[in-house]
Amino acid sequence: MKQPAGPTAVxxxxxxxRAFAAALLDPALPVPHGLCAWNGSDPGVxxxxxxxxxxxxxxxxxxxxxxxxxxxVGDAFFGAMARRYLVEHPPTSPLMxxxxxGLPAWIADFEPAAAxxxxxxxxxxxxxxxxxxxxxxxxPVELALLAGLMQAPGRLAHTSLALHPSLAIVRSAHxxxxxxxxxxxxxxxxxxxxxxVQMDDAESALVFRDPSDEALxxxxxxxxxxxxxxxxxGALLGAAQQAHSRADLVHVLTTLLRHGLVTGVAAISxxxxxxx
Amino acid sequence: MKPNLRSTSSDEPAVHEPPTRPPCLAGxxxxxxxxxxxxxxGPQHFLGGAGFLEVHAENxxxxxxxxxxxxxRVRAHWPLSIHGVGLSIGGEGPPDCDHLDRLRRLLTRxxxxxxxxxxxxxxxxxxxFNDLLPLPYDPPTLDRVCDHxxxxxxxxxxxxxxENPSTYFGHExxxxxxxxxxxxxxRRTGCGLLLDVNNAYVSGVNHGRDPWALIETLPASAVxxxxxxxxxxxxxxxxxxxxxxxxxxxxxxxVWSLYERTIARLxxxxxxxxxxxxxxxxxxxxxxxxxxxxxxxxxxxxxIGRPVEGRDAT
Numbered sequence: 142m143k144q145p146a147g148p149t150a151v152x153x154x155x156x157x158x159r160a161f162a163a164a165l166l167d168p169a170l171p172v173p174h175g176l177c178a179w180n181g182s183d184p185g186v187x188x189x190x191x192x193x194x195x196x197x198x199x200x201x202x203x204x205x206x207x208x209x210x211x212x213x214v215g216d217a218f219f220g221a222m223a224r225r226y227l228v229e230h231p232p233t234s235p236l237m238x239x240x241x242x243g244l245p246a247w248i249a250d251f252e253p254a255a256a257x258x259x260x261x262x263x264x265x266x267x268x269x270x271x272x273x274x275x276x277x278x279x280x281p282v283e284l285a286l287l288a289g290l291m292q293a294p295g296r297l298a299h300t301s302l303a304l305h306p307s308l309a310i311v312r313s314a315h316x317x318x319x320x321x322x323x324x325x326x327x328x329x330x331x332x333x334x335x336x337x338v339q340m341d342d343a344e345s346a347l348v349f350r351d352p353s354d355e356a357l358x359x360x361x362x363x364x365x366x367x368x369x370x371x372x373x374x375g376a377l378l379g380a381a382q383q384a385h386s387r388a389d390l391v392h393v394l395t396t397l398l399r400h401g402l403v404t405g406v407a408a409i410s411x412x413x414x415x416x417x
Numbered sequence: 418m419k420p421n422l423r424s425t426s427s428d429e430p431a432v433h434e435p436p437t438r439p440p441c442l443a444g445x446x447x448x449x450x451x452x453x454x455x456x457x458x459g460p461q462h463f464l465g466g467a468g469f470l471e472v473h474a475e476n477x478x479x480x481x482x483x484x485x486x487x488x489x490r491v492r493a494h495w496p497l498s499i500h501g502v503g504l505s506i507g508g509e510g511p512p513d514c515d516h517l518d519r520l521r522r523l524l525t526r527x528x529x530x531x532x533x534x535x536x537x538x539x540x541x542x543x544x545x546f547n548d549l550l551p552l553p554y555d556p557p558t559l560d561r562v563c564d565h566x567x568x569x570x571x572x573x574x575x576x577x578x579x580e581n582p583s584t585y586f587g588h589e590x591x592x593x594x595x596x597x598x599x600x601x602x603x604r605r606t607g608c609g610l611l612l613d614v615n616n617a618y619v620s621g622v623n624h625g626r627d628p629w630a631l632i633e634t635l636p637a638s639a640v641x642x643x644x645x646x647x648x649x650x651x652x653x654x655x656x657x658x659x660x661x662x663x664x665x666x667x668x669x670x671x672v673w674s675l676y677e678r679t680i681a682r683l684x685x686x687x688x689x690x691x692x693x694x695x696x697x698x699x700x701x702x703x704x705x706x707x708x709x710x711x712x713x714x715x716x717x718x719x720x721i722g723r724p725v726e727g728r729d730a731t
Contacts, residue, residue, distance in 0.1 A: 155553035155590035158509050162541040165548075175553075175589045179625035182655035187586040187623075190651070190661060194548040202547070231544040235475050235503025235516060278481035306480070354483040 165195050166228050199227045206241045206271050209324040210264050259315035266317050269309040269348045274356040276307035281401035296408045298379025302372055303405030307350040310370045316342040318360035352401040364388040441713045442687040443706040444469035451699050452487045460494045471498035471689050478519045492527055499529040506565045507538035507552040517572045531642050533578035533611040553588030554598040566606040578641050580611040583619040583662035596634035603639045613644040614676045619660040637683050646691040665694030685713035
């Protein structure tokens with residue numbers, strides 16, 4: 142047990158922050174040397190305030206971002222999982238809205254959650270929803286510009302779209318949108334919805350921030366998700382339709398336009414024309 | 418939409434004036450949930466026109482989305498304080514350049530009246546701990562903190578207000594008191610102080626010393642903002658009281674008395690009620706802010722501290 146420094150004690154160099162940092166995240170490590178308390182009590186208890194602050198705050202950040210994952214596994218399991226994650230991957234930035242990017246992939250390798258095969262994809266959806274909320278702003282393209290293109294179907298096929306910076310597509314073999322949506326409801330409705338989820342269904346998701354600043358999640362078939370991903374990568378409409386013949390181009394385009402997600406068009410074969 | 422006419426030109430003076438002290442202001446930490454109500458009411462109906470708002474810098478370091486847009490609208494009506502939690506001024510390494518660049522962009526965009534950070538460290542070896550960790554008060558740490566504050570003030574082109582911490586243990590390496598350390602930082606760097614009266618009280622109790630001794634020793638003219646908050650109670654290994662600064666309760670009566678005494682010494686100082694956990698209704702927080710405002714005005718009427726002119730915030 143460390144003795145308090147008496148008036149004749151030799152002044153020690155302060156503990157290096159490296160030792161302090163390591164002991165913060167690993168309770169098995171000894172408390173850094175050179176700490177003291179006015180009443181001579183064990184400074185370890187006092188150091189514990191910071192251990193608790195760090196873990197508590199970071200678990201809270203993850204629980205907030207991944208609230209559906211937390212509800213799916215329960216508070217106790219989530220807390221234990223988040224503590225494991227944060228010790229292995231402490232934040233590398235003071236921007237807390239960027240903490241947790243690696244959690245979905247990490248969960249995929251987290252043995253105790255292996256039975257919940259849908260969990261990593263639900264986590265990915267929640268992460269992208271947070272990203273969508275903070276993504277850059279961009280105004281939807283003017284409909285008149287599109288109407289012009291529609292009148293020349295030849296040009297339409299050679300047109301590519303710029304989509305909103307918040308837009309992300311999650312492709313999944315699990316019913317992630319149904320699981321996620323059920324958890325946006327009150328408990329009674331949630332349980333009813335969850336009971337109705339077909340766990341064999343594959344659902345992909347379109348995640349974005351709409352013009353009223355809501356971060357929304359829409360279900361897409363896998364074929365439509367593939368097409369949306371191609372458009373998002375800048376594919377020409379005609380080529381994308383041919384490459385994804387199972388997809389419903391009209392449905393995908395209507396969805397994108399309805400939510401203000403088309404922010405630019407470029408018709409590249411004939412006189413190039415862009416808009417932002 | 419009318420374009421924002423606020424100048425964004427770079428021909429403004431590189432070095433801003435020292436922190437000014439408009440008399441009798443009180444404020445709250447801005448929460449997203451409060452924004453619609455505040456904007457609807459307008460400045461005259463929030464603390465009688467004497468209100469200001471504070472945000473954590475890091476929460477607004479985003480590419481876009483509603484938070485920044487809402488803050489720009491709030492900023493058009495109220496004085497704004499930007500409070501950083503991510504600079505790790507007491508860290509062994511220099512302040513992170515990327516973070517300083519982000520801060521500069523944010524401060525240029527929002528032009529807050531005050532910018533503050535903490536006497537603490539929070540990152541090491543590329544990892545960030547989301548906590549304010551304590552420093553030893555010794556000459557090497559003093560040199561390092563002053564170097565870092567010089568770098569920050571130079572990079573940002575403005576004066577930083579440094580906040581006194583809540584601490585839970587001492588360092589055997591410390592060879593000076595916290596007030597002496599802070600006063601020397603102010604003298605060497607020209608920074609201002611954000612006096613957190615709750616932190617002064619929490620640290621006083623946690624180190625078995627009189628919290629007034631800290632406040633009394635700080636250079637009065639450097640204090641440009643005050644924070645008030647609530648704490649939680651715990652016990653140390655000797656079963657002595659250990660207070661935890663958790664921003665999750667109302668301001669304690671003992672902290673209010675310390676605040677009255679502080680105002681009597683300093684005169685009116687813009688005072689913020691900090692509340693981050695167990696958030697009550699906006700009206701409850703406003704009552705606390707109003708009390709801070711009333712105490713500043715009573716102090717001013719009693720002729721203590723510096724004289725105050727009647728000010729109509731229009």
